Amino acid sequence: MPLLGDVIQIVTEQTLLGQVIRNVFGYVVSLADPVTTVEEIADQFILQVAIVMLPMQTPEVSSVGVSVRNLDNPEEFIEKDWVGVGTNVTSGPVMPSYVASGFKLLRSDVDTRNGSKRIAGLGEDEVTDNTWNNSGSATTLDFLDALADILFALPGLTEMLPVIIGRDPITGQPDTGRISPVLEAQANPLVTTQISRKAGRGE
Numbered sequence: 001m002p003l004l005g006d007v008i009q010i011v012t013e014q015t016l017l018g019q020v021i022r023n024v025f026g027y028v029v030s031l032a033d034p035v036t037t038v039e040e041i042a043d044q045f046i047l048q049v050a051i052v053m054l055p056m057q058t059p060e061v062s063s064v065g066v067s068v069r070n071l072d073n074p075e076e077f078i079e080k081d082w083v084g085v086g087t088n089v090t091s092g093p094v095m096p097s098y099v100a101s102g103f104k105l106l107r108s109d110v111d112t113r114n115g116s117k118r119i120a121g122l123g124e125d126e127v128t129d130n131t132w133n134n135s136g137s138a139t140t141l142d143f144l145d146a147l148a149d150i151l152f153a154l155p156g157l158t159e160m161l162p163v164i165i166g167r168d169p170i171t172g173q174p175d176t177g178r179i180s181p182v183l184e185a186q187a188n189p190l191v192t193t194q195i196s197r198k199a200g201r202g203e
Contacts, residue, residue, distance in 0.1 A: 091123025
């Protein structure tokens with residue numbers, strides 16, 4: 001049962017062309033309910049955020065799972081299966097696994113840098129030169145809303161605000177003493193990359 005002020009880290013895992021695709025999300029508990037579990041948080045995140053990615057991704061993207069970790073209580077952790085594929089069937093052949101649509105999470109204070117998300121599974125027909133043609137589409141706007149919205153964990157009354165979690169400059173580990181609420185999410189009109197997703201470089 002996450003407590004008021006606990007910092008929650010959620011990681012999505014997908015695969016594309018043999019590469020593991022991960023994105024990390026942060027939340028802080030702003031309204032706690034003692035009946036809420038990390039499994040219920042995982043279920044709600046899948047419904048409210050994770051599946052909203054799929055309409056932006058081609059069918060070659062497969063979803064594997066979602067993990068939820070309470071950074072303030074290591075005993076509260078779960079890995080949950082998440083089965084689903086991208087549903088964007090009109091964007092042409094999929095681009096390499098390291099090519100992505102980019103999203104910026106604007107910080108509300110200076111405790112952290114701005115955050116970012118890189119969503120794999122772009123199709124060739126939605127890119128012109130270096131421009132992502134669907135950066136203003138309805139599916140993209142839905143994902144922007146999901147990135148900035150409060151996460152409601154049912155059946156309890158727990159609410160969690162999206163935050164950017166800072167990292168220790170030496171260890172690279174999350175630093176729960178440095179968090180910044182997400183002020184707004186923006187889509188990058190230019191195609192971006194995630195080098196660690198290249199074949200032979202990490203996962």
